[in-house]
Amino acid sequence: YEPRVRDVMTREVYTATIDTEIREVAKLIVKHGIDHVPIVDDQGRLVGIVTSWDIAKAVAENAKSLEEVMTRRVIVAYESESVDVVATRLTRHKISGAPVVDSAGRVIGVITTDDLAKLVRRGA
Amino acid sequence: YEPRVRDVMTREVYTATIDTEIREVAKLIVKHGIDHVPIVDDQGRLVGIVTSWDIAKAVAENAKSLEEVMTRRVIVAYESESVDVVATRLTRHKISGAPVVDSAGRVIGVITTDDLAKLVRRGA
Ligand SMILES: C[S@@+](CC[C@H](N)C(=O)[O-])C[C@H]1O[C@@H](n2cnc3c(N)ncnc32)[C@H](O)[C@@H]1O
Numbered sequence: 001y002e003p004r005v006r007d008v009m010t011r012e013v014y015t016a017t018i019d020t021e022i023r024e025v026a027k028l029i030v031k032h033g034i035d036h037v038p039i040v041d042d043q044g045r046l047v048g049i050v051t052s053w054d055i056a057k058a059v060a061e062n063a064k065s066l067e068e069v070m071t072r073r074v075i076v077a078y079e080s081e082s083v084d085v086v087a088t089r090l091t092r093h094k095i096s097g098a099p100v101v102d103s104a105g106r107v108i109g110v111i112t113t114d115d116l117a118k119l120v121r122r123g124a
Numbered sequence: 125y126e127p128r129v130r131d132v133m134t135r136e137v138y139t140a141t142i143d144t145e146i147r148e149v150a151k152l153i154v155k156h157g158i159d160h161v162p163i164v165d166d167q168g169r170l171v172g173i174v175t176s177w178d179i180a181k182a183v184a185e186n187a188k189s190l191e192e193v194m195t196r197r198v199i200v201a202y203e204s205e206s207v208d209v210v211a212t213r214l215t216r217h218k219i220s221g222a223p224v225v226d227s228a229g230r231v232i233g234v235i236t237t238d239d240l241a242k243l244v245r246r247g248a
């Protein structure tokens with residue numbers, strides 16, 4: 001049994017756009033208990049990512065706009081990939097999660113180290 | 125081979141105290157690329173935890189002091205525990221990490237879902 005991304009990913013995903021206020025993204029993070037907010041354009045295509053860590057950076061640096069803390073080069077994952085490949089990718093880049101995108105580049109979910117850690121449980 | 129917490133934990137740990145400014149904790153998070161900051165008293169004993177998620181909460185709610193966003197009842201782990209037990213604990217409480225404490229209650233490290241996700245890699 002080799003789990004795939006689709007077996008462990010979270011399908012509820014909350015996104016924002018590049019002109020969303022930092023405080024609004026912070027409210028999304030708190031309201032939904034998440035750490036990862038993919039940033040999309042008006043076509044729903046991925047243009048960046050903001051995590052709770054970036055909000056901490058905004059506080060540390062007194063950033064005024066999302067663009068100042070957003071990461072533009074996003075590491076992604078695909079549904080069909082095996083989890084060990086994605087675990088390696090996240091570790092290599094020192095990140096805690098990646099948006100899962102379909103062949104059209106649309107965001108269909110997120111896979112995080114929280115999701116992968118569930119596989120370390122006995123009987124997982 | 126059943127890994128223990130001591131085999132995968134991070135031993136560098138950065139702490140703050142209850143009167144540390146929110147912005148200073150945010151700077152610690154950014155400077156060291158971490159998400160978890162245990163809060164200790166002047167004896168070095170654990171009294172709370174603040175994560176990057178709590179900094180997002182501070183932004184969302186316009187919090188003025190660390191006490192407003194710190195979590196006081198801290199879930200911890202011990203060096204000798206097996207990783208599957210800790211993975212279950214983190215999943216159950218929906219948290220991404222736990223301070224590792226010794227028998228005197230002093231913080232000696234942190235174990236996070238990033239650390240556990242490394243075990244999902246092939247050959248891990
Ligand atoms: C090096 S990580 C460490 C902190 C935290 N665990 C995290 O993943 O955000 C911090 C930076 O990684 C970026 N990041 C997180 N997930 C990413 C992803 N899937 N692709 C690209 N950058 C990402 C964030 O935007 C943030 O600026």
Ligand SMILES: C[S@@+](CC[C@H](N)C(=O)[O-])C[C@H]1O[C@@H](n2cnc3c(N)ncnc32)[C@H](O)[C@@H]1O
Nearest residue numbers: 173175177195197198199218219220221222223
């Ligand atoms: C439910 S979690 C989800 C967000 C994020 N992944 C995290 O772990 O902080 C958010 C809350 O859990 C708390 N928390 C994180 N680690 C904890 C731990 N080891 N013990 C107790 N509370 C913890 C944080 O202080 C934060 O208020």
